[in-house]
Amino acid sequence: MERFIQLLIDGVAIGSVYGALALSLVLIFRSTGIVNFAQGEMAMFSTFIAWALAEAGLTLGLALLGALAISFAGGMLIQRLVIRPVEGEDPLTILIVTLGLFILVNSLAGWIWGFNNRAFPQALPGGNADIGGVSLAYESLGIVAVLLVVVGLLFALFERTKIGLAMRAAAANPASSRLVGISVGRTLMLGWGLAALIGAIAGALVAPQLFLDVNFMGGVLVYSFAAATLGGFDSPKGAVIGGWIIGVAETLAGDYIGFIGSDLTILVPLVIILGVLLVRPNGLFGSPEVVRA
């Protein structure tokens, strides 16, 4: 039982990372209908920035904050320079552009920082907490806590502020948004900035457990796609809960189903994606369009 609870918490922790990256995917999909395949690579790049700032002598906290700020600005810049010119083009064109962005960001990181593995410092405390006889890693608990704070802040932004209302309005009806005076271009830039920032948090949370290299977010992106698909691609709540379910399923399957072990865990998200698309294409919390004529 103790082992089971530990696995559960570890699963929720890694699931929180998937949930965070899935949140970035959902933020962009909701506002523009674009699935950003480059989201993982953007997060990888952000993590490298944090690493480079720390290497340059900044304390880890400052390096992380700096990376978040740069990611936010970078996300807005990417929207303005790369995405806006193809806005309104057909979905395939935009898909190819985000794939191009994937390759571009990946190569750029390799060109700047090389292709070697690097250890990424852990910002969360080490050691274990003893809760009711079960020993849980502070790291796992910390990751979950970070995600919950991010979700709380996002909720406050979208539900309690005027700019958040404007972002939701621009996602719901861009034409009417302009008629009430919302600069839709600016809200889209902001959405990409936020997505990049949340991706950076996902990268910095998972990097200490993996090694930092130019491809380290590739696997995470697949799990995040599974999380977003499972939760519903337009539902932030779904992204988080989907992430947790995927994380737990992956961890438990790796431990309890013999042939999966640690090599075949990638099967878990793929099976889940396939299953969701067959049974419930809108995901658990996704909305089919409901409009009364």
Added chain:
Amino acid sequence: MSLLEVEGLDAGYGPVTVVRDAAFSVDEGKVMTILGANGAGKTTTLRALSGVVRASGSIRFDGQDIAGSSPEAIVRLGIAHVPEGRGNFASLTVEENLRLGAYVRKDAKAVREDMERCYEHFPRLRERSEQAAGNLSGGEQQMLSIARGLMLRPRLILLDEPSHGLSPLITREVFKILETVAREEGTTLLIVEQNANLVLGFADHAYVLETGRVVLDGSAEEIANDEGVRRSYLGMA
């Protein structure tokens, strides 16, 4: 001087020009209507005024030329556009839709008062204030879109087919409220409407648009008595 003066207006979509050399003006505090058959360019005219479509020529609002300005800039001058098809934010609540109508306003206290006034005009909206706009009935959605326009506290409100899809009873209700707004608050109304009978009984002045040009212009009474108009738009011999 009129609140809105339009001269030599060309407007359209991409390479297609729908409105050609249109000229008309709207006096402050008056109710103006533009009549015309389907495809005459009525909706395009309103879209040109609010900056949604390409427009050239002269559009002077309170003396300032706004032709070619962006919708975001035009709404800040106090022109609200209630588009055809209502333009509500379907996934947002009724109350959020109303707040968005006042998006460019900085006077938070007055906005809250106006919200209260909208709820008094349209008690149905108050009952449904926390529901998603997309779940309202057609009539309620039309009321919401008009209320959203009023939340700007506009000097000029452009209404595109306010009676569209409404039962005669609800249509009368909506026009009664518009009349109140026009008479009591001095808001200037520019209405595009298929239901010429209804709107001519309520407007001060009317223009008739045919294939993108203004062909007739007069007081609502004159227009209502015009032989051609009676035949074409009022269904009378």
